[in-house]
Amino acid sequence: MTSPHLTSQDLPSVTGAWREGDPVGSRRFADVGDVALESGSVLPGVRLAYETWGTPGRDAVLVLHALTGDSHVVGPTGPGHASPGWWDTLVGPGLPIDTDRFLVVCANILGGCQGSTGPASLAPDGRPWGSRFPDLTVRDQVAAEVLLADALGIERWYAVVGGSAGGMRGLEWAVGHPSRVERLFLLATSAQASAEQLALSSVQQAAITTDPHFHGGDYYAERRGPTNGLDLARRVAHVAYRSEPELQQRFGREREPDGRFSVASYLEHHGTKLTRRFDAGSYLALTRAMDSHDVGRGRGGVAAALGRVTARTVVAGIDSDRLYPLHQQRELADLVPGADGLDVVHSVHGHDGFLVEQEQVGALARRALAE
Numbered sequence: 001m002t003s004p005h006l007t008s009q010d011l012p013s014v015t016g017a018w019r020e021g022d023p024v025g026s027r028r029f030a031d032v033g034d035v036a037l038e039s040g041s042v043l044p045g046v047r048l049a050y051e052t053w054g055t056p057g058r059d060a061v062l063v064l065h066a067l068t069g070d071s072h073v074v075g076p077t078g079p080g081h082a083s084p085g086w087w088d089t090l091v092g093p094g095l096p097i098d099t100d101r102f103l104v105v106c107a108n109i110l111g112g113c114q115g116s117t118g119p120a121s122l123a124p125d126g127r128p129w130g131s132r133f134p135d136l137t138v139r140d141q142v143a144a145e146v147l148l149a150d151a152l153g154i155e156r157w158y159a160v161v162g163g164s165a166g167g168m169r170g171l172e173w174a175v176g177h178p179s180r181v182e183r184l185f186l187l188a189t190s191a192q193a194s195a196e197q198l199a200l201s202s203v204q205q206a207a208i209t210t211d212p213h214f215h216g217g218d219y220y221a222e223r224r225g226p227t228n229g230l231d232l233a234r235r236v237a238h239v240a241y242r243s244e245p246e247l248q249q250r251f252g253r254e255r256e257p258d259g260r261f262s263v264a265s266y267l268e269h270h271g272t273k274l275t276r277r278f279d280a281g282s283y284l285a286l287t288r289a290m291d292s293h294d295v296g297r298g299r300g301g302v303a304a305a306l307g308r309v310t311a312r313t314v315v316a317g318i319d320s321d322r323l324y325p326l327h328q329q330r331e332l333a334d335l336v337p338g339a340d341g342l343d344v345v346h347s348v349h350g351h352d353g354f355l356v357e358q359e360q361v362g363a364l365a366r367r368a369l370a371e
């Protein structure tokens, strides 16, 4: 891939499922074929990037990443992957998601830009999908993951684990494919995207689509893309990812030496950082998919849909999460038949607590995966 707006699709690829003796823990690619979308259209030739840890043949655990995450849950795992993962203390030998017991699988989300098919990927005509990339729903993303599970020969997950947008896919797995999910761990997520989530999402999307370098989504051949829009989108999002008390305690009215408010400088840092590792087109596709999230759509409503879940379920939220407030997880805990109440992660870090509070999250994951 030659576009300057991409992150990692040009890494060496290994396609297909693993074979006996293959190294595990390095990123691989599976060509899962055509994905039939909820809209009725078909996304052809889908590729998913994925990583595995542990031993093939063991009980399998699917870990689902959030909006801008990737398949690299834990690291370093080998050449090209010398970076830490986003849940480093959760997955490994003897850790809550124990690679001595389980085969752990994590795939980059459909529509993403960390190796899986997304707007920056080449369409069958050899040009980037860009504006032609179809609208995706969370169910479409799970449909691609189902094909990956089939390709890996995993009929039933011992457990499916996910936070935030990862939790949305976890729910869709458990509602749409109940016989394939034995245990479920849902963290900082909801049954449907709320009005406030949609509102914040719409502002982020407008920041990207109104960037003069967006070119209707067909910027991949240009020297620069809508990086300013992506930067602004991330800053808006990042405020919602943290809590009001945290921002007050950490930054208050402090200023940087150059006069900027420190909290603004902090947001700028996170905005700029994302532009170095993420594609704006993917950010649009993925936030639009999150907007589509409504587990009750076409299933008789949320309660009826959640009633289909047969998995033993642990549901947790974060007490300072203003983006996915606790009442949303309480709804899940009340309506999923196999849920054993609502667990609360105590944190000042707001929604990002699902990434930051790894000790508490690890203890919950251990319980969710218990025999």
Ligand SMILES: CC(=O)SCCNC(=O)CCNC(=O)[C@H](O)C(C)(C)COP(=O)(O)OP(=O)(O)OC[C@H]1O[C@@H](n2cnc3c(N)ncnc32)[C@H](O)[C@@H]1OP(=O)(O)O
Binding pocket: 065, 066, 067, 068, 069, 070, 086, 262, 263, 265, 266, 267, 269, 270, 273, 349, 352, 355, 356
């Ligand atoms: C499953 C998934 O979602 S995977 C994707 C997760 N990763 C991301 O989202 C990447 C973006 N990062 C984040 O969202 C958060 O940093 C987290 C959740 C990963 C970690 O949170 P924390 O450990 O609390 O980090 P925090 O929010 O304090 O940010 C620290 C950064 O802010 C910088 N920073 C702190 N104060 C300031 C300031 N006043 N001005 C500028 N930068 C600042 C630090 O230097 C540090 O930079 P670095 O990350 O480049 O080393």
Ligand SMILES: N[C@@H](CCO)C(=O)O
Binding pocket: 066, 067, 068, 069, 163, 164, 165, 241, 352
């Ligand atoms: N920091 C997380 C928050 C979204 O849940 C991400 O970027 O994926």
